[in-house]
Amino acid sequence: MKRMLTRLAGVASILLLTTQMASADGKLSLYNWGDYINPELIDAFSKEYKVDVTLDTYSTNEEMLARIQAGASGYDLVWPSVHMHDIMQKLGLLQAAHPNQMPGWENIDKAALRSHEDPQGDYCLPYAWGAVGILYNKKLIPDLKSWRQFFDYAKANPGKVTMLDDLRETLGVGLIMTGSSVNSRNPEEIEKAEAFIMQQKPNIGAFRYDVIPLVTSGDIAAGHYYVGGVLNVLQNPDLLGFVIPEEGATMYQEDVCLLEGAPNSENAELFMQFLMRPENAAKNSERLTNGVVNTAAVSLLPDNLKTNPSINPSPEVRAKLQIFEDLGKDLRVYTRAWDRIKTN
């Protein structure tokens, strides 16, 4: 028995050693959203540059920020949303990787340089963007176009729709429906948005992220979801649909940023260049079904992606999309409103 324990301890120390040994040479640590990069790209990069890539994932910008601030200093690249990119740059958590001086920068859509802090792309590389709309089950709702329809359906079928468990996204819908900016700092406007969501709440089945299986199975008719859901729509076009509501919607964009103190900044820069190659950008977009920031990649996309109105919306629709900005201390007003919504 004692021998068994000794042996286990031995195994443990060997494992510990091997993990440390692996970090000695050619490594790259990515900290990305879950399901937000095509795994084939990572494999291809590893093979091409003989670099050992590790990928950890997070679910919210705040979770990522908390961990980076909590001293998770071993990561090289992160994928913050634009407003978080601004925050992190202000907090000095990022270092300039100068993607704008790298080969392939010419492919990047300059309209995608949305950061206030980084208008020239000195720090981060725009990665992908998309709208947050509604994923729905066509057998239950044949044709969905607007938030109005979404909430009316919910009223008739309480519990059959979900919204995201994200305070800014869901309050954002409230702000859009009450005619305010999703970045409003006006407590009265936020209060109105809160009241709107509160009014809908009895009909909303849940606030959650894992809506794809529920919509597919018909447990839920429609769910507030990211454009990434189009991947499922394309695989199951008769059953699923995705729409950017007429009233407007929020949009997001993530940039790839190099962290201050990144242990493998050279590999990280190589990875940025790798992402800028049109064929790689296209391969990634196929998987993410997000808006493309690489103009050279568009022509490489399959037709059903190129023409998809959700992935590649018309200028009129684009005009109705709003992106989040950092609210500083005013975020607390949202937090309170969100706490009340979830409780009452």
Added chain:
Amino acid sequence: MGFLQIASAHKAYQTPEGTLVRALDDITINVRSNEFLTLLGPSGCGKTTLLKTIAGFEDLDGGDLILEGRSLKAVPAHRRPFNTVFQNYALFPHMNVSQNIAYGLDVAGVKKAERDRRVGEALEMVGLAGYGGRKPSQLSGGQQQRVALARSLVLKPRVLLLDEPLSALDRKMRETMQIELKNLQNSVGITFIFVTHDQEEALAMSDRIAVLSHGKVQQLGSPNDVYDTPANEFVANFVGTSNLFSGRIVENDAARGLVTIETANGRRLIASGRDFANGSAVKMVLRPEHLRLVDTGEFEGAGTLEGQVKDVIFVGSVIHVHVDVGFGRTAIVHHHHDRAGIRNAIEAGANVRIAYSPSSAHLIAAERG
């Protein structure tokens, strides 16, 4: 100077309820070489504590323990040349008999060949040759007892400590083991310190007995001393059965070596004794087997008592007769039933006369207070 001196040993501890118990209260005993010393006393008298401090499982609060002039106070249990036979034997359940016996030798670094030889001898000695491969759980209580003995003796200790080792055995087995233990002690020539609460066991086996009560040595002496001339009332009562009569010396016949005691209600009893002056308060100890039920007039010059039979208890070899001798006292008489002459008289309610030889009466000074 003794072989092992227990010099004014003190130890006290706190009970969970908060009272202070003096487990050892100034105990001094000079243990002789190769003797069989028994520590006898009721539970809680301190005998087990004393044994544990000798073994080294517990510290003394005060006093000392000296083996051949060397203090043992700073010597931990595993370095003392003493071994213990535990009440429950404490055989290692995960080892077989041989491994148990070999344990001490192994720990001491004795080579395997030598070890095997000595384990074999030890098994032979306790009559368990061939049992080496068994687990303790496969042995009877008596066999476990022998293994525990062998395990201790194989180390040739200077002193063997035995903590009520026979208490878990049935009566027959216990008697057999008493003889075996005594014989073993004679043949190995090791000092045995034996703890028991069973006075018969103590009397049967010991060279000397230390009677302990409340952390103090009440009497230290040979079995005969302890039984025939108990030092105090406690010893008289604890060792064997005693009839005790308290009174005051009223007559002192120095020529015949006889004294007369008058009890509180005026009854007069005689006893042999010289050490007490007239007027001193004493207790007279009469052993039940020294009392006889007699016909009137028999045994001139003997001490006598009259009374009425209360209970007659037949226990086999003798009859225990409880006689109400007045003044609230009951005398117990061990009556041999071959004395047919008076057998008919022994029934509850009968008036009887009790006689004793004055020399069998032992006087002790009445304790004050």
Added chain:
Amino acid sequence: MNRILSSFKIFPSVFNIYGFLFLAFLYMPLALIVLYSFNANPINIAVWTGFTFDWYRTIFGGAAVETTFDSAFSESPQRIFEVVKNSFLVAVSAATIATVIGTATAIALARYKFFGKRFYQTLLLLPILIPDIVLGIALLVFFVGVGFELGLLTIIIGHVTFLSSYVFVVVSARLAGMDTTLEQASADLGAGPFTTFRRVTLPQIMPGVVGGFLLAFIISLDDVVITYFIAGVGSQTLPLFILAMMRRGLRPQITALAVLILVFSFVVATVGLLLRNRKS
């Protein structure tokens, strides 16, 4: 209750039916997971489309054959291997250290009298008793405050903190049932404290020590809340991996992995049970 008692004899079926339902309650969710791990539907495990072994195959790096499998829907075998390795590394290290510390503590509290013993007894129960979210954030705040880099090491430390208490409880129970005179006997026969521990105490409490180790191992392997707060770079463990995935809906591959881990746990638990039965 005497009626209930006699019902054991007269209507044993009443209790047996209850027992059957109880076991069904325990096993229904597991059966479902096992079933769905063979579901061919690559996107949505909730909709049954057919039977496949593909998910098991892909865990080990094999290619899917039966399903319309798209590598985009699966995690790479390397990634799975990595999180599983992290989990096992944490579980083995944390359980080993916790076993040593917990056992030492159990011996100290069982065999020695000292001032402050009650304090220790209470303190040792606290890591088990406080909600794990409290411990998780306390550790997070602490590690950040003192500038400890979050990673596998912090996870191991965090796990050891509460696992030691579990081991302590299990080993203490075993020690309480052990005859203390055995240790005295060993000292009496000339063995020093260390020899006594190695040759007498340890063999006696071994079932408790192994049981404590296995319990700690399983708890560590399954811990999500504390790990969630104190994980750092490259230190994602399997439960965190599953948690992240569950936020988007469970993948069939994960159900297959869960079944494999269940089988593994089954083996560990069986070994533990056999050991216990053999010893007692």
Added chain:
Amino acid sequence: MITGKTVQSRKTQALLLLLSPITILLGAFFLIPLGIMVVYSFLEPGLYGGVEWTWYPYNYGRIIGWPLNDYETFEPIYLSIFLSSLKIASLTVIFSLLICYPAAFWVSRMSERRKSFVLFLITLPFFANLLVRIYAWLLLLRPTGFINMALQSIGLVAQPLDMLFSSFAVIVGMVYIFTPFMFLPIYANVEKLDYSLVRASQDLGATPLQTFLRVILPLTLPGIAGGSIIVFIPALGNFIVPSFLGGSKVQMTGNLIERSFLQSRDWPFGAALALLIMASVVLVVMFQVVRSSRAQARGAA
């Protein structure tokens, strides 16, 4: 003489050696972290997480109504979330008790061989990954899930029941994951139950109900109390089950704490909430300690 030490000082040395690892471990990684958390709960939240080193007792004001400043207003919702957490945790205890108590009797009356096999069966499911077990309930409880399908096919309900994303689902999930914590202490107690006492009660003329209430229940009460505490505490702080089975609509204090740390970047507020939970746990534990030591004192007297 070899080292000149008494038994006692040797023991002290060994004791120090044995106790120092746990002392260092719990001191550094348990008591100090808890202490830091207490300190943090009185500091001002940093704008982007972390804390500002300013005395700021208003985090508590937000929860209990005092003290307050311009920025922090009293929000009764936090207390109501806490109360509903207490309610959900209590219901979890009650239901798992109702499920496990008869089961313990069922197992305790078995033959030894069967008993150890059934105990093994009962413990085994809890070796499966916790999250996967919770997810399984999501699959079971959803409108097109197994339970609804079964209910509909036997004609018990016409429309699928809305069981998922409700307090009910949260309680079912928690009862499921905490079953062994309730079962094992109760079983340990029931197994020791001396049935001759039950027969004695019967013999003395007690009705079945009286026997149960006055003999069986008091004798198994320690197991019930132990199991209840062991279930109540983790249930109170849980956030995983409500976030999956409650659809984030059923809030427990655990969810608030998690959100304070990982979403709304308000660490001090999260710390204050965590201490609220901690305080209630300490109260429950102290209550049990007092109760059991009183019972012990009574037993000793």
